[in-house]
Amino acid sequence: MIPTTAEILLVDDNPADLDLTIDALKQSKWPSNVSTVCDGAQALAFLHREGKYDSAQRPNLVLLDLNLPKKDGRAVLANIKSNPTLRRIPIVMFSTSQAPPDIEGCYGLGANSYVSKPATLEAWNAAIQSVNEFWIGCAWLPREENQ
Amino acid sequence: MNFINTDILLVEDTQEDADLAIHALRRENLANNIFIAKDGEEALDFLFCRGTFAERSLDHPPKLVLLDLKLPKIDGIQVLKEIKGDPRTRAIPVVILTSSKEERDLVHGYDLGVNSYIQKPVDFEQFRQMVKTVGLYWMVINQRPAANETTKSAAQGRQ
Amino acid sequence: MSASATGIQRENEKPVSPKPTLRVLLVEDDPADRELILRELAKGEFEISSAVAQTPEEFRQRIKSQVPDLVLADYNLGTWRGTDALEILRAENLDVPLILVSGTVGDMIAVECIKQGVTDYVLKDSLARLPAAMRGALHDKGMREQRKQTLEALDRKVEELARSNRDLEQFAYVASHDLQEPLRMVAAYTQLLGERYRGKLDEQADKYINYAVDGAQRMQSLIHDLLAFSRVGRMETELKNVNCHDLVGQAMKDLQAAITESGAVVNRETLPSLKANGSQLKQVFQNLIGNAIKFHGSEPPVITISARRHEADWLFSVADNGIGIPPEHAESVFTIFNRLHTRVEYPGNGIGLAICKRIIERHGGYIEVVPREGSGTIFKFTLPATVPCEVQECV
Numbered sequence: 001m002i003p004t005t006a007e008i009l010l011v012d013d014n015p016a017d018l019d020l021t022i023d024a025l026k027q028s029k030w031p032s033n034v035s036t037v038c039d040g041a042q043a044l045a046f047l048h049r050e051g052k053y054d055s056a057q058r059p060n061l062v063l064l065d066l067n068l069p070k071k072d073g074r075a076v077l078a079n080i081k082s083n084p085t086l087r088r089i090p091i092v093m094f095s096t097s098q099a100p101p102d103i104e105g106c107y108g109l110g111a112n113s114y115v116s117k118p119a120t121l122e123a124w125n126a127a128i129q130s131v132n133e134f135w136i137g138c139a140w141l142p143r144e145e146n147q
Numbered sequence: 148m149n150f151i152n153t154d155i156l157l158v159e160d161t162q163e164d165a166d167l168a169i170h171a172l173r174r175e176n177l178a179n180n181i182f183i184a185k186d187g188e189e190a191l192d193f194l195f196c197r198g199t200f201a202e203r204s205l206d207h208p209p210k211l212v213l214l215d216l217k218l219p220k221i222d223g224i225q226v227l228k229e230i231k232g233d234p235r236t237r238a239i240p241v242v243i244l245t246s247s248k249e250e251r252d253l254v255h256g257y258d259l260g261v262n263s264y265i266q267k268p269v270d271f272e273q274f275r276q277m278v279k280t281v282g283l284y285w286m287v288i289n290q291r292p293a294a295n296e297t298t299k300s301a302a303q304g305r306q
Numbered sequence: 307m308s309a310s311a312t313g314i315q316r317e318n319e320k321p322v323s324p325k326p327t328l329r330v331l332l333v334e335d336d337p338a339d340r341e342l343i344l345r346e347l348a349k350g351e352f353e354i355s356s357a358v359a360q361t362p363e364e365f366r367q368r369i370k371s372q373v374p375d376l377v378l379a380d381y382n383l384g385t386w387r388g389t390d391a392l393e394i395l396r397a398e399n400l401d402v403p404l405i406l407v408s409g410t411v412g413d414m415i416a417v418e419c420i421k422q423g424v425t426d427y428v429l430k431d432s433l434a435r436l437p438a439a440m441r442g443a444l445h446d447k448g449m450r451e452q453r454k455q456t457l458e459a460l461d462r463k464v465e466e467l468a469r470s471n472r473d474l475e476q477f478a479y480v481a482s483h484d485l486q487e488p489l490r491m492v493a494a495y496t497q498l499l500g501e502r503y504r505g506k507l508d509e510q511a512d513k514y515i516n517y518a519v520d521g522a523q524r525m526q527s528l529i530h531d532l533l534a535f536s537r538v539g540r541m542e543t544e545l546k547n548v549n550c551h552d553l554v555g556q557a558m559k560d561l562q563a564a565i566t567e568s569g570a571v572v573n574r575e576t577l578p579s580l581k582a583n584g585s586q587l588k589q590v591f592q593n594l595i596g597n598a599i600k601f602h603g604s605e606p607p608v609i610t611i612s613a614r615r616h617e618a619d620w621l622f623s624v625a626d627n628g629i630g631i632p633p634e635h636a637e638s639v640f641t642i643f644n645r646l647h648t649r650v651e652y653p654g655n656g657i658g659l660a661i662c663k664r665i666i667e668r669h670g671g672y673i674e675v676v677p678r679e680g681s682g683t684i685f686k687f688t689l690p691a692t693v694p695c696e697v698q699e700c701v
Binding site: 084087088089090098103104107112113114115116135137139140141 | 234237238240253254257258260262263264265266277280281283284285287288289290291292
């Protein structure tokens, strides 16, 4: 049922957090190709295949930080969810914030899920494992040819 | 049955599938209160607190809706449309759980704002594993909007 | 007497003559009477600068061009009355004492005038009383002004305090959020160092890494608690009818593991329903019961929760048979991050009771501990027993 390796796009301006996530994804049992961008403008360029990203793979899943330079996570999310082609890509918000207005705001803009960045290494790994286990190993994701 | 504090609303017309899901969730200690709606109409009544469910409050939505697509009376896609089309209910996570292998349904579901989409495994052990994964992710890892808390953020949603 | 004199001096700014100057506005249509009054005034302790108004228009104009310190008005002014002048002063929002100087009215009218707000009443045939009446009027006004200033100063202080409180809330919230990210980097990467390089460096290095991990984790837990504490202040306390018996039940459910492990017995006596924020009040019960379990003595914990009506309040009591709190710490246990024991003896950050205090005070109650060292602890708190909501809405 899980035909090919999933394409995951990580959007985060903190390289330390990106490394933790990549490290955790490497340890999971479902394989994935990970691309990273570190601000909102790059994220949109990647998804819209603009500039240096003109041959970028459409991701099957996006992990999107909320607090980003240039274009913040909300703006990126709103852009994706109002685009008829991109909107079907599941977006998992991945942010330090646990503030209810942030969480509600993202669901309001059409986020598929909201995961708050855990404080400890174990919890971080567990959260990424669960994201991987559910989204890559269990959920049925729209593939490139359908988009 | 405690209608008020429901963890999961399972919309499923096949009794065996419903029993199996409940069994798996309980075994993993992932959900105590599961309500089963047998058709789309009952699911919508439950979510919008109508009819038999008038005592429920929209302030206490279920933490997750597991939605089959092929349902009597009102089908799953229509149920999804109504949940995601109403600002009062659109933040409730909805996961479609279906045996349909139609890619068209999948794309349509995501376009309508379903949170996720799962094909029901046929194998019993796989089914149990799937329910466990779904429960862990949506009940523990995923953050929901604070339901009945009237929270006023001084920082207006900054990180 | 001297108080009124100083009061006047302050208003006039420049005490050029030894006598303080007093601006008097005379509302008198009879020139002979005016002369009499002015002569009487000249004898007093004030330097008088006087003006005359005979019609309401003139009066209005006079008080607009310069606010007098005092108005002396006849009662019967032909087409209008002295009390009309009082109305004009009020309409202009001026607090100027007005003394009626008249000979033509009876007691009934005099009393009526005083009721309307005339400061004093002096008969024309006993003008000798005028200076005393003036002193009295000015003294009263001085007092009024002083009180007004005090109240204004108090209002300013209250506003200042509220603002500084809001700033602090905001600070705690922002700091806790913004501190979390860099701190997580420290915590996660020292942990990662520990996992990947344990035993590969030397013993000292392992120890240092452990200290760093421990420090970062403790900081994280402090920030987490600080955030929880500040959240109580930022939440709108929405009051609904809640049943305390159920709230305690929910708290016990959340504490199930600790209750089972310690063999604690929780006795719930009859508890009332009242108006409160349910989740916050549950938090109070949970923290108090949790503390009672945590600080148990040699016996398994026995916790009794009761409530009784005391005047307009419900008085709750949460009593245990634990190690107790020494009397000298009865106040400080409610201070945030205050701990009576080392982390080795009892883990925790010292936040639970601070949160309880905050929640109870936000509900308009107070909380205290009844110190009984060695023989258990009793926490007492009050909550207003408000009238049922239907009645309240009618009021």
